[in-house]
Amino acid sequence: MNSSHDITVYERNPEGSTYGWGVTYWYELFENLFRADPESARIIGERAVRWDTWFARVHEQPPVTIGYWDEGFGIGRQDLLDILTERARSLGVQVEFEHEVTDEAELSDADLVVAGDGVGSVLRERHAGHFGTEIDVGRNMYMWLGTTKVFDAFTFAFVETPHGWIWCYGYVYSPDNSTCVVECSPDTWKGLGLHQTNEADSLAMLEKLFADTLDGHALIGREHDDDSAHWLNFRTVSNRRWYRDNLVLLGDAAHTTHYSIGAGTALALGDAACLVDTLHQGSDLQTALGRYERERRAVTRMSQRAARNSARWYANLPRYITLPPPKMLTLLGQRHSAVLAHVPPRLYYGMGWLSSRVIRTFNRDARQR
The missing domain is CATH 3.50.50.60 (FAD/NAD(P)-binding domain)
Known part of the structure; x- marks a missing residue:
């Protein structure tokens, strides 16, 4: 200076x-x-x-861990x-x-x-x-939380409810704590009654939904003047x-x-x-x-x-969630793609890494438009 x-x-x-x-x-x-x-x-x-790995749990299916590039x-x-x-x-x-x-x-x-x-x-x-x-206001609802669960990898968890899917992604930021972002569609949010619950009840419900991922650890909300749950649209x-x-x-x-x-x-x-x-x-x-x-x-x-x-990938989660977890996680890693939303997921996955140069070219051209 x-x-x-x-x-x-x-x-x-x-x-x-x-x-x-x-x-x-x-x-x-x-x-x-x-x-x-x-x-x-x-x-x-x-x-x-x-961290250098991803960990994903899709409802009751066996969890998947992959190395990240x-x-x-x-x-x-x-x-x-x-x-x-x-x-x-x-x-x-x-x-x-x-x-x-x-x-x-x-x-x-x-x-x-x-x-x-x-x-x-x-x-x-x-x-x-x-x-x-x-x-531009996004459609999905999300809540930014902390947790005492220390994630070993960048962690994704997708849980199916009677009202649709709800998911979280978490990452460690200190030896004692991690961030945990919870997201869902408006229909799932209202169907679960999260639009009416205060913060304490919201956290209790989320801790139950993601119990396997949190291993019994608590979610921590934001301190504010009232007890309302701090759900947002991005x-x-x-x-x-x-x-x-x-x-x-x-x-x-x-x-x-x-x-x-x-x-x-x-x-x-x-x-x-x-x-x-x-x-x-x-x-x-x-x-x-x-x-x-x-x-x-x-x-x-x-x-x-x-x-x-x-x-858009998360907003269209039902399009990808029925794939086997390893394939779904691979497409999760490709979610920045401008092509993925316009190609059937199984076809996109089937193009394989031999076609990655073509995919990158499409993505680059789309970014430049």
């Missing part, structure tokens, strides 16, 4: 508090971090936990924030907690205002017309423009990708690294922000398409 720069980070939450449990990411995040700040990357790498990482969200906060302060950045900025006019003396205030960004919504903000945010005058969007304020691909943190850090690079290229501010917008929109466009395909 240039010592002549005066940088302040305003965080609306108190220090030491965060929403969520663990962050999952892939090696791409390390690559971005090492390029931007090797010191942060080193510390995060030391504190991360890793890319090592995955997990770290507690609070741990990650603490590392980044400490690193920022060590470089001379001022960090102010419990300070929400709702109008960029509050920072009228700033050369640049970076809005990283999340999917519901207040700063973005003030100028939604300029940014061309579009929000919102995919996209923007035609990413900056206005000296206000620029970053991370979930600019774009979101469905949680099933685990790309949000890597994309946000990639945004930050790209923004720094363009600002250091010596151009005037508007030229730099325009370059940042073009470069990152191209990257996130592909990720959002892959995420939509992944979300």
